[in-house]
Amino acid sequence: MRILHWNDGYYPRIGGTETLVRDLCHVQQAAGHQVTVVGRALPGSPAEEVMDGIPVWRRPVLDEELIHQPGLLTRQIKACADYKQRFQPDIIHIHGCHMAGWLHLLSRSAAPCPAVLTLHAPLHLPAAVQRRVLEEVEILAAVSASMLASFAPQLKNRNGPSHVIHNGLALPLPPPAPPRDVTTALCLGRMVNEKGFDIALRALAQVPGVRLIMAGDGIELPHLQKLAADLGLDHRVDFRGWVHPTAVSDLIASSDVVLMPSRWEEPFGLVALQAAQVSRPIIASRIGGLPEIILHGTTGFLVPPEDPAAMAAALQSLCDHPESATHMGSHARSHAEQTFSIASCAAAYENLYTSASAGIRAS
Secondary structure, eight states: EEEEESSSOTTTSSHHHHHHHHHHHHHHHHOOEEEEEEEEOTTTOOOOEEEEEEEEEEESOHHHHHHHOOHHHHHHHHHHHHHHHHHOOSEEEESSTHHHHHHHHGGGGGGGOOEEEOOOOOOOHHHHHHHHHHHHSSSEEEEEHHHHHHTTGGGOOOOSOOEEOOOOOOOOSSSSOOOOSEEEEEEEEESSSGGGGHHHHHHHHTTTTOOOEOOOSSSTHHHHHHHHHHOOOOGGGEEEEEGGGGGGHHHHHHEEEEEEEEOOOOEEEOHHHHHHHTOEEEEESSTTTTGGGBBBBTTEEEOOOOOOOHHHHHHHHHHHHHHHHHHHHHHHHHHHHHBBBHHHHHHHHHHHHHHHHHHHHHH
16 A cells, blocks of 8 residues: 655654654554655755655645745645655545645645545644535544544534544563652653643642653743742752653653643643653643543543642652552553554554545445
């Protein structure tokens, strides 16, 4: 099967969707499929390249230019159509938001094959365009039941099927040693208000003897650094900055518990899965797709969003009972291996590809 993955970004641009698409491509390629990726242009990157054995074509116009200079749209559509005709895909797998789904529809006649659209996050398209994309794509999937439910009002006129396929990741090996004591917590991700890292700092202030690693970058970093100083936590918080994806597992393994105090509806929460794979318990907000990953009381704790005291209480419980952290971490890894493997994720998508192709043939 010839599979074209269409995402707004691709490695070296880093994010949860980019990580999933990259792992998915490798599994599909190893299974004998021909795979290519379409992503938007990156300053300084060549238009075509092979990254880790995966051919990548970067659309020649930056999305910002496309939005503000509508005259470029015709050229962009033609370039997309030309690439589709060159690759001749059997299936087009569109990932998420912004321009990918729209440009696919505008160049659809160049490659008469079915498309699967995976909803990784809220779409950022004009309402009329978004409605058309959601209604016309052959098969729709979402990374969590929470994510699919959030689109329910926009799917009333949709005739095609919708599915939930949880993300999967390659399991890191070997498993790291479990923590003997809970002395180090970790927050990992973009330093933006939605991630709620300020809540983690306020929780930390209520739990003596624990240090916190904050890894990531973003516009909230100066505010978080000031808040840590105001709370008297300078000596207990280590701001690490951006971490390369290949170093994430080791960073998680250097901590004893992972905190995810999100205040927005996390579509999935890839960091929760990464933590589970490294046998670390997770304390997270009960919001969005996170309850679909974390088993409360078994692989971690779910606490109300915007509640530093509840997060502090869960963290203190693990400090007082480090054996619970060890057991939770062990269960988290087993649960991740059984439920969120990249192999099972790829198999679920292959079933969708097959059903989409069969539907096209039947019509």
